[in-house]
Amino acid sequence: MWAAVWQSFLKQSRTGRGRLNLELVMKFVAFERSMQGTGASRRLRNSGKTPGIVYGGVDQQPQLVELDHNALWHALKKEAFHASILDMELNGKETKVLLRDFQMHPYKQLVLHIDFQRVDAKTTLNRKVPIHYSGEETSPAVKVDACLINHIMNELEIACLPADLPESINVDLSGLKKGVSLNLADITLPKGVKAVTHGKKNPVLVSVVTPAAEEAPAADAAAAAPAADAKAKKK
Numbered sequence: 001m002w003a004a005v006w007q008s009f010l011k012q013s014r015t016g017r018g019r020l021n022l023e024l025v026m027k028f029v030a031f032e033r034s035m036q037g038t039g040a041s042r043r044l045r046n047s048g049k050t051p052g053i054v055y056g057g058v059d060q061q062p063q064l065v066e067l068d069h070n071a072l073w074h075a076l077k078k079e080a081f082h083a084s085i086l087d088m089e090l091n092g093k094e095t096k097v098l099l100r101d102f103q104m105h106p107y108k109q110l111v112l113h114i115d116f117q118r119v120d121a122k123t124t125l126n127r128k129v130p131i132h133y134s135g136e137e138t139s140p141a142v143k144v145d146a147c148l149i150n151h152i153m154n155e156l157e158i159a160c161l162p163a164d165l166p167e168s169i170n171v172d173l174s175g176l177k178k179g180v181s182l183n184l185a186d187i188t189l190p191k192g193v194k195a196v197t198h199g200k201k202n203p204v205l206v207s208v209v210t211p212a213a214e215e216a217p218a219a220d221a222a223a224a225a226p227a228a229d230a231k232a233k234k235k
Helices: 038-046 069-075 079-083 212-234
Strands: 006-014 020-032 049-055 063-068 086-090 093-104 111-118 125-134 148-151 155-160 169-172 204-209
Touching (some): 020 069, 038 049, 038 111, 049 069, 063 069, 079 125
Antiparallel strands (some): 006 020, 020 063, 086 093, 125 155
């Protein structure tokens, strides 16, 4: 059945302190697709389905699949669907996959094609995940000095095993102070996760900008100093 082929559910696991952690798991059902080509894909879309492919894995061939378009459209709106390990059910068997790519129609609300990659539990993944910032409104930089906070990076490329892949990187900005930026080295990444910076040793994540009203008097004072020295020399 095509109805309700996408599911979101919560896994509960207890920590050492007895508290419950909630982990969002995305699960979807895919169906084998035997027909391929432009004409076959057009007919598939006209019937309310989206063509796709699943590739990767050790000694496994690419698999053509089809999915319910409306369910897929709504799933793509969820951040977790883009940044999490997904459970794909195909022919009654579940496989761990990642969303790798999808193509949209230029102006219609239509998903033309979607790609998934099989995940090997022992193979390190490289993946971009979103950065979620919080607490900046209560930081001394904002609350006391009325500084402006600029988010320089909103996603971070990471390397980790599938079991360690986080849905997002959460960064607390409540400690920001005037004149001090936040760099990658200033945050703690989840266990098993390493940042991939492509040669940039310590990129800036967040900058703190002093209000223009405070910068103007400082600039005026700096400009006035040479003028004062010139007058003193004339005397």
